[in-house]
Amino acid sequence: MSAGTDAARPDAARAPRGGAGTRRRHAARPERGPGAGRRRLPAPGTLARWALLAVGIAAALLPFVWMLRTALGPPQTALSLNSNPLPSEVHLDSFRRAWQDADLGSALVTGVGVSLAILALQLATAIPAAYAFACLRFRGRAAAFGMVLATLLVPSQITAVPNYVTISALGLADTRIGLVLPFMTQAGMIFMLRQYMTTIPASVLDAARIDGLGTWRTLRSIVVPLAAPAIATVSVFSFLLSYNEYLWPLLVARSPGIATPPLALARLLTDSSSIIPDFAELAAAALVISLPSLAVFVIAQRRLATGIAGTGAGA
Amino acid sequence: MGWRAAALLLPAFVGIVVFVIGPALVSVFVAGTDKALTGPRFHWVGTANARAAFDDPDLGDAVVHTLVYCLLTVIPAVVLGLALALAAERVTRGRSLVRLALFLPVSANIVAMAVVFAYIFDSSPDGLANTVVGLVGIAPVDWLGDTSTALPVVALVGGWRLTSLVFIVYLAGLTAIPRSVYEAADVDGIRGLARLRHITLPLLAPTSVFLGVFVTILTVQTFETVAVLTKGGPLNSSTTIIYYMYQVGFTGSFRIGYASMIALLLLAATVALGAGGAVLGRRLRRIRAAAA
Numbered sequence: 001m002s003a004g005t006d007a008a009r010p011d012a013a014r015a016p017r018g019g020a021g022t023r024r025r026h027a028a029r030p031e032r033g034p035g036a037g038r039r040r041l042p043a044p045g046t047l048a049r050w051a052l053l054a055v056g057i058a059a060a061l062l063p064f065v066w067m068l069r070t071a072l073g074p075p076q077t078a079l080s081l082n083s084n085p086l087p088s089e090v091h092l093d094s095f096r097r098a099w100q101d102a103d104l105g106s107a108l109v110t111g112v113g114v115s116l117a118i119l120a121l122q123l124a125t126a127i128p129a130a131y132a133f134a135c136l137r138f139r140g141r142a143a144a145f146g147m148v149l150a151t152l153l154v155p156s157q158i159t160a161v162p163n164y165v166t167i168s169a170l171g172l173a174d175t176r177i178g179l180v181l182p183f184m185t186q187a188g189m190i191f192m193l194r195q196y197m198t199t200i201p202a203s204v205l206d207a208a209r210i211d212g213l214g215t216w217r218t219l220r221s222i223v224v225p226l227a228a229p230a231i232a233t234v235s236v237f238s239f240l241l242s243y244n245e246y247l248w249p250l251l252v253a254r255s256p257g258i259a260t261p262p263l264a265l266a267r268l269l270t271d272s273s274s275i276i277p278d279f280a281e282l283a284a285a286a287l288v289i290s291l292p293s294l295a296v297f298v299i300a301q302r303r304l305a306t307g308i309a310g311t312g313a314g315a
Numbered sequence: 316m317g318w319r320a321a322a323l324l325l326p327a328f329v330g331i332v333v334f335v336i337g338p339a340l341v342s343v344f345v346a347g348t349d350k351a352l353t354g355p356r357f358h359w360v361g362t363a364n365a366r367a368a369f370d371d372p373d374l375g376d377a378v379v380h381t382l383v384y385c386l387l388t389v390i391p392a393v394v395l396g397l398a399l400a401l402a403a404e405r406v407t408r409g410r411s412l413v414r415l416a417l418f419l420p421v422s423a424n425i426v427a428m429a430v431v432f433a434y435i436f437d438s439s440p441d442g443l444a445n446t447v448v449g450l451v452g453i454a455p456v457d458w459l460g461d462t463s464t465a466l467p468v469v470a471l472v473g474g475w476r477l478t479s480l481v482f483i484v485y486l487a488g489l490t491a492i493p494r495s496v497y498e499a500a501d502v503d504g505i506r507g508l509a510r511l512r513h514i515t516l517p518l519l520a521p522t523s524v525f526l527g528v529f530v531t532i533l534t535v536q537t538f539e540t541v542a543v544l545t546k547g548g549p550l551n552s553s554t555t556i557i558y559y560m561y562q563v564g565f566t567g568s569f570r571i572g573y574a575s576m577i578a579l580l581l582l583a584a585t586v587a588l589g590a591g592g593a594v595l596g597r598r599l600r601r602i603r604a605a606a607a
Binding site for chain 2: 045049050052053056057059060061063064066067070121124125126128129131132136138139141144147148151153154155157158159161162163164165166181182183184185187190215219240243244246247250251261262263265266269279282283285286287289290293294297298301
């Protein structure tokens with residue numbers, strides 16, 4: 001974020017002051033009388049802003065509300081706006097059937113377990129690399145970092161096919177390890193952590209060296225604690241991405257026993273589409289598999305908003 | 316110092332080389348063969364796959380669908396996301412609740428949401444979408460089963476989620492604009508729409524260029540919504556490029572070689588798009604520097 005915006009800020013801020021700004025001085029406030037206070041917002045603007053936000057929030061929440069409404073409603077009944085928006089009685093039956101039919105318990109364990117294993121591997125590979133790029137000087141640093149950045153351009157669909165061949169050759173197709181291994185390194189995570197670690201003052205690292213701390217001790221007891229906020233942010237991103245991943249599990253997890261939550265849900269949908277789909281059951285399954293990512297997101301929400309600006313992912 | 320850095324970088328580079336760079340290079344090779352997913356035998360066919368791709372009417376359709384999908388998602392998502400970010404930035408009371416609600420679509424599981432949207436756009440007259448259009452007297456529509464509505468509905472689901480992502484990035488961009496800039500504008504009497512046009516939007520221009528490229532690349536690679544909502548149907552009317560690649564390589568006759576070529580051509584287009592964005596971004600900055 002900061003690099004691009006920073007570069008543009010001074011000149012862009014100056015331009016309107018000398019040029020268009022002065023011309024627009026009178027045109028800018030067409031509806032307000034001369035006595036209107038400068039600090040007060042115009043009422044129509046505020047109203048429009050709140051109307052826009054209300055519509056936006058309603059649109060954002062509608063599918064979630066509908067999911068909850070459908071999951072709690074009676075099974076196999078089409079609902080419409082004509083029916084009471086609040087269910088007259090709560091049915092938990094759909095949840096029980098969804099849990100059994102889609103084997104959601106096993107899917108949730110697989111999904112959360114695989115996502116956490118991926119996170120552990122990604123942190124284990126990204127933290128040392130980010131530290132090397134941010135705090136050490138060595139020959140070939142720019143080239144190596146460039147190579148990491150270049151991998152950000154390679155879409156996962158390009159690597160999916162050869163990775164499938166690799167994983168099959170290792171005998172790991174249709175295993176949980178096969179779901180984890182290809183994601184062991186995340187170039188984006190290395191990049192974001194490196195950006196954050198470059199803000200650690202050189203004096204801190206110098207002090208550590210003078211105190212006789214080696215590379216490993218410096219990493220463990222100085223850099224990692226200082227970079228904790230960034231590590232938390234990238235961890236949330238990593239978990240959400242892995243938990244919601246669909247294409248790779250679709251290719252690798254062929255047997256139902258190791259289906260990830262999105263896969264289990266998609267299969268429940270496919271299985272039911274031949275007959276009249278039981279949307280109450282599907283909505284219940286969708287709700288259950290959404291819970292882990294929503295929980296992580298709600299807990300980390302505040303950190304994410306600030307973290308995106310801090311780690312440079314914005315631009 | 317060198318060996319220490321090497322030791323620190325080694326684990327990351329094992330992962331990158333084995334699972335990203337290596338496979339990307341293998342893809343380039345496989346794209347020149349007639350390899351199938353099943354069976355070990357394959358032959359070098361040179362540029363035959365590339366020529367086949369340019370003559371493939373199904374791929375041509377998929378490209379058109381992908382472009383239509385991009386048009387229907389990216390432009391509304393960027394406009395709405397920006398408008399919502401501008402509106403939400405100035406909210407003081409209930410700030411975190413507003414943000415939480417608008418962040419939700421991007422964090423939600425896309426497969427779960429696609430299932431919910433499939434229900435909202437159910438073909439029965441009692442479905443939510445049909446009830447709404449019924450209010451203005453339109454007969455029930457088979458949204459996902461009609462060749463003319465399937466792709467727009469899939470795009471709507473993609474756009475719903477994308478708007479939330481655009482909102483997050485613009486919000487971060489807006490918070491990076493210092494208050495002092497607005498105060499200076501206020502002193503000069505620049506407010507309201509004039510301020511938006513001459514101060515806020517120019518300051519957001521780098522974010523906009525980045526978003527335009529990033530969001531378009533993401534959208535071009537659309538897979539989940541199509542896979543869950545329509546499986547490319549009806550009559551292939553909503554098959555996107557990546558979904559077509561999946562069909563070619565992982566279903567039917569498992570033509571991995573041809574699928575790799577499709578992915579490679581898409582990567583070439585993506586890199587061109589990214590390079591175009593980078594050039595545009597640099598030119599924007601230079602124009603602005605010259606103007607100042």
